[in-house]
Amino acid sequence: MKFLILLSYALALVVLGFFYLLASSPYSMIFALALISAIFINGLLDEVMGELTKLRKLKSDWYSVLRNADMLIVFGAIYYLGSGPYDFLKVYSTVKQNLFLGGAIVLGIILVNYTHRRASRGTGLDTSSERMFLLGIFAAAGYYNYFKAALFSALAALCALLYLSVLRDVWKIRGISFAPLRHAAGATYSYLAQTLRSICSAARKRSPARPKLKVKQPSLSVHNFTAVVTEAKTEAPLPNATVTLASKETGKKEVRYADASGRGDFSVPEGQYKIVIEAKGFKKEEYERFISIDSGEVFKLSRPSVDLSVVVNDAQVATPISGASVTLKIREKEQVRRTDNLGVAYFDNIEPQLCEVFVEAGGYERETGSVNLEKENIISFNLSNKNKVKNQEV
Structure with a gap:
């Protein structure tokens, strides 16, 4: 585990170095390809360490926040945009460059620490590995045409979404949702993540410190599922509707009562579920869904005829x-x-x-x-x- 952390430190510095080379070298396309690779490897490495931390039940140390290298990438973006022909700092800031840069780095550190603590809640933009994959895809898409514009547009969008997400939760702002973007980010790397989970599971089986138990291990991946219950004809929300999720594998049930907007939120392991929707004065409805990513669905209830x-x-x-x-x-x-x-x-x-x-x-x-x-x-x-x-x- 210590070796992986040291490797992530080195990789973060490599990413920052490539930002510098992109800003100063005429052979930027070579370094652009290297930067894309470094970003993808960073996301894979963070996913591996996250899974190993869960498997071995390790606590996150104070220095583990540097694993995801978000702060360094933000620093690299600011450095690049503040140099060369762009000189964005003069356009967007009326204060001295050092003060602006220092303030951005401090806010970046706070942001990364906050999002790192939230990473256990599930997939989406709150998990650094998914941000790295999404950023890498933006960079790869713009490799041949407008690489720098695509890369830094993605950086700006991700940073803006992360800051808005923090402000939304700190100030408890309602009505703002990043669920569609979170789902898109999660879908970009789901197959790679499944492969990594298999590798981590194999590493766990080889560990001599743990006895081998002939018990089927449940899926480690936890996903958010949102059920919204409405009336079929008027599409008005149905508060206090009962939403039950029952695992087809374990039989475990979770029950939520819809809030004023008809919404019930769940965090459940990946698997097949039976969903039962009930409300007073309406027909009971049953569904089956396989939950493998963060998702949501609107369920419409009709009155009995x-x-x-x-x-x-x-x-x-x-x-x-x-x-x-x-x-x-x-x-x-x-x-x-x-x-x-x-x-x-x-x-x-x-x-x-x-x-x-x-x-x-x-x-x-x-x-x-x-x-x-x-x-x-x-x-x-x-x-x-x-x-x-x-x-x-x-």
Whole structure:
């Protein structure tokens, strides 16, 4: 482990050296290729050390923050941009160069230390190895065309996102999410990371200090999963909805209750999961998902449907009225049915709620009523004959 830490120190200095060479040498494309390789190796090395730290249950030392070399890369970017034809420091800073550079380095150290402590939360831009891979991909993409512009645009974007992430968490700012970018960063190196985990697992098996137990080791990778529960028709969030994740491998369950925005957050090991979504007044839904990266999904719940029977009779002789027109009005939408020989009109697959009902038949007075489908599903109307009503008025 000490050898790997020393190697990471040396690699960080190599990365900084390549930044210097890019700024001063006319053969920049050679050093550009070397810098891309150094960045990728730095990410791989950090991933290996992170896995070994978890496997051996080692505590992070004060000097282990230098493993990820973010501070040195920020320093290199500032040095490069402040030299040569760019001279960005004069454009963006009105203070002396040394003060600006010193302040940037101090903030970079604080940022790296903070993000390093958060690295155990899972994948994404919070993990330095993923930042290195994403940065390397930007550099490789711009190797033949506008290499320096692509590299330093990526540096600027990563630094800005990291600082915004820190400020968001320190000041508890809500409504800002970097989840899509975190997922993209995680996907860029997932296959390489799986290979490294296999290597680390093999190294653990060869360790003589640990007894060999015939127990299947669970996956070490932990991923964030966000479930958002909404109503199917209105897409409004459903607070207090119950979200249950059950591992298909171990049977272990985790339960979350949705917050005011309908959101429930999980941190679970990689694997196959059964997801159960429940909310009062809605149909229970079940899904199966394989969680292998940081991800999220919107789950839509529907209310259980009911049937409504509308019975129409003659008020004077208490006999069914066939062919009567029955209109059901729900949220400004209308459905029309005709009564059968028994004087009954049927409506099916209706959401349980308060509805208005209008009944009309030839020779009879029009009748109006309402029904709460959450409590009852039958409503009766007794229509009065128009001629008999007129005779009574006379």
